[in-house]
Amino acid sequence: MRFKDVFSIIGPAMVGPSSSHTAGAARIGRLARQLFGAMPARADVIFYGSFAATYIGHGTYSAIVGGLLDMETDDIRLPDSLRIAAEAGILVEVQTGKGLFPHPNTAELRLYREHEEEPSFTIVGTSIGGGNIEIVSVDGFKVKLTGQYPTLVIWHTDSPGMIAEVTRLLQEEGINIGYMSVDRKNRSGQAMMAIETDQAISAELLEKLNGYPGIQAIRLVK
Amino acid sequence: MNFRTLKELAEKAEQSGLSIGRYMVQEQSQESGKAPEEEFAQMASYFEVMKEAVRRGLTEDTTSPSGLTGQDAKRVMAYRDKRASLLGEDASLAMAYALAVSEVNASMGRIIATPTAGSCGIIPGVLISCQERFGWSDEQMVEGLFAAGAIGYVIANNSFVSGAEGGCQAEVGSAIGMAAGALADLRGASPAQAVHAVGLALKNSLGLVCDPVGGLVEVPCIVRNGFGAVTALAAADMALAGVRSVIPSDEVVQVMLEVGTAMPESLRETAKGGLAQTPTGRKIMKELLEK
């Protein structure tokens, strides 16, 4: 089911004018920010499809930047986010992309930390209607994240038992997995697990996971 | 959720002896693992935002940043207050409220997406105007929103609710179907009758394209919300009178999917066709870009 519950239909509370092009864009930006784990020093925003065609009129650009600034869909500062980002010294650039894209409303974000020449984080998100989103790729790994559940993203080395170990630790804490995607760059190379859970994930559990050999990085989105 | 189709929704509600709205409160609580009261409170807070949007749209300046739209809700209200409306007081009130909320959206005010921002006026328009007319409690209205949400949940998962995927039939069309079903539910229709209201309404907007001028959610979006409110009342009335949707509502939802998939990209929220590419539409777009 692409749409999970009643509030993915009635809702979100938002500032206009478009749920897919404004609220959805803000959510993509905010989830990117949370997965990135910090305020980026620079962000490249690439719009595709309908996003590329109408991002000016719909305020998609300010919405996605507002999301990067951690604003929610009904934050009245959203229309003003470009100015706020500039004042905070964040460099933002917008482009429109061509070629293949997964959905008519697609945005790609490339985020940079301070002093970085190359982006250290990329994310591709789609806005599927009514303000609902799906993140379809993180750092080039295929995922499927909605941002509606506690979300755990793990960068790790592809090796036997890795997935079993993570799911075992979750199980020990009584945490149920709603959706999980796994992808890797190549055999025994870089891999990613992206997990949506029904219950909150505790700091202790995060600690346990963090120390686990083969895990390079973890991000938790509540 | 324990239902995937409108037929299942009606059957499940019927079996539990509940209205669609009340049944959906339970379903939502089961899905989220939260108490029904908590879910109810969340929806109640959304209803407050809707009422506030109606109020703002009728009293504050709703001129949009582009200057293209605004203040039409007030025009319709003033005309209605002269008792001149051809539609009559009640339908024109629903129309005015729907325009009000949509204008608040276009002027970047706060609204609730129902199911989208482009179609955010229709459900509050009919629900709030009917609340005043029939003296319904806020609690009943919140149940009405759950009913609308249950119907929208089926439409969204079997078809779509975004103009970019399926044209305006998916946004304004879905909202009309949701509003019509919720109204019938609130007026005491059986769940099966309420589902007929959905099918009747959806059939009337099949094929509606998404062609916003300048890519803005203003023209034709705002007036489509006004029309949508009136159509929702009509569809609910037909269903309550016993009119049935000969093509079952679930099959109509499938048609919406089929028609939307066949729609060219130019008519799916790209501003590359339809009203957006009329001589005037193009001129407006050019002026906006120069701004």
Ligand code: SF4
């Ligand atoms: S024309 Fe397009 S943008 Fe406007 S309400 Fe319809 S679907 Fe939404």
